[in-house]
Amino acid sequence: MKRLLITGAAGNLGTQIRKRIGHLADSFRLADFAEITDADPADEIVQCDLGDKDAVMDMVAGCDGIVHFGGQSTEAPWSVIRNANFDGVYNLYEACREHDCRRVVFASSNHATGFYRQDQVIDDSVYPRPDGLYGVSKVFGEMIGSLYHEKFGIETASIRIGTCFPKPPNHRALTTYLSFDDLARLLERIFDVPRLGCPVIYGASANARSFWDNSNVSWLGWNPQDSAEEFRDEIEAKCEKPAIDAPDVVYQGGAFTAMGILQE
Ligand code: NAI
Numbered sequence: 001m002k003r004l005l006i007t008g009a010a011g012n013l014g015t016q017i018r019k020r021i022g023h024l025a026d027s028f029r030l031a032d033f034a035e036i037t038d039a040d041p042a043d044e045i046v047q048c049d050l051g052d053k054d055a056v057m058d059m060v061a062g063c064d065g066i067v068h069f070g071g072q073s074t075e076a077p078w079s080v081i082r083n084a085n086f087d088g089v090y091n092l093y094e095a096c097r098e099h100d101c102r103r104v105v106f107a108s109s110n111h112a113t114g115f116y117r118q119d120q121v122i123d124d125s126v127y128p129r130p131d132g133l134y135g136v137s138k139v140f141g142e143m144i145g146s147l148y149h150e151k152f153g154i155e156t157a158s159i160r161i162g163t164c165f166p167k168p169p170n171h172r173a174l175t176t177y178l179s180f181d182d183l184a185r186l187l188e189r190i191f192d193v194p195r196l197g198c199p200v201i202y203g204a205s206a207n208a209r210s211f212w213d214n215s216n217v218s219w220l221g222w223n224p225q226d227s228a229e230e231f232r233d234e235i236e237a238k239c240e241k242p243a244i245d246a247p248d249v250v251y252q253g254g255a256f257t258a259m260g261i262l263q264e
């Protein structure tokens with residue numbers, strides 16, 4: 001790949017993952033509406049709001065692939081979700097169509113299916129059960145990816161990411177944790193396969209327990225190598241065990257399922 005665009009490059013995943021995938025492209029364009037303070041001198045930087053269609057057109061021009069981490073990453077009032085995760089994702093795919101950018105990684109979320117219970121194991125074929133406006137926006141992003149694949153052949157891997165931080169922050173994340181290294185390994189596979197199509201992949205490391213079955217995407221050859229187990233003792237010492245009927249124990253989406261609709 002000649003040029004890879006990473007959106008949300010100032011954020012948690014944008015910052016961590018770009019340090020791990022430097023071998024995937026000759027050059028990188030890093031975009032965010034926040035300032036990116038630690039770019040490699042060779043990287044191009046674009047500061048733009050995903051809700052600004054003209055700016056997104058310019059951001060995508062000349063890129064062969066996109067890792068789309070940019071957007072609102074938690075529950076928020078409608079205007080925020082709409083701008084970043086609805087308008088922003090539509091603008092991104094329109095720009096891909098216009099500028100013939102053929103492969104996208106969409107950072108979806110486990111909150112697209114957050115109302116499935118933790119005693120169920122689900123795969124990519126289940127009906128979405130979003131647990132908030134944020135989860136709904138991730139379902140929308142996956143569907144836009146599907147539409148632009150069927151109509152225009154633009155390929156998208158939607159990763160329903162679990163919990164991707166330096167460490168699992170709580171008991172639930174012992175099941176949902178995805179390490180930065182395992183995510184980077186997944187991106188390698190996504191950009192390496194000759195034909196990608198439009199798969200939905202659950203993003204979790206090889207944890208002791210899983211809510212998610214990725215067997216329908218085994219052809220990708222992604223084998224996560226890390227596990228949240230190395231953090232279990234720390235979590236058990238640090239975090240109080242939630243009650244057996246707490247949302248964090250009952251639903252895959254945890255506490256998001258118990259939030260209201262946030263007002264402006
Ligand atoms: P983050 O919040 O640290 O990074 C998101 C970045 O997007 C920020 O730098 C922010 O400035 C930028 N952004 C937000 N609205 C924007 C707009 N309107 N225009 C331009 N840039 C905008 O989130 P994180 O953890 O890096 O997540 C990256 C992506 O992965 C997000 O889409 C999130 O929804 C998804 N994800 C992350 C998970 C995790 O555990 N880290 C779990 C599931 C999904």
Ligand code: 15L
Nearest residue numbers: 073074109110111162163176
């Ligand atoms: C997400 O989608 C969020 O982006 C992240 O901040 C975490 O809350 C994660 O899900 C999770 O479910 O742990």
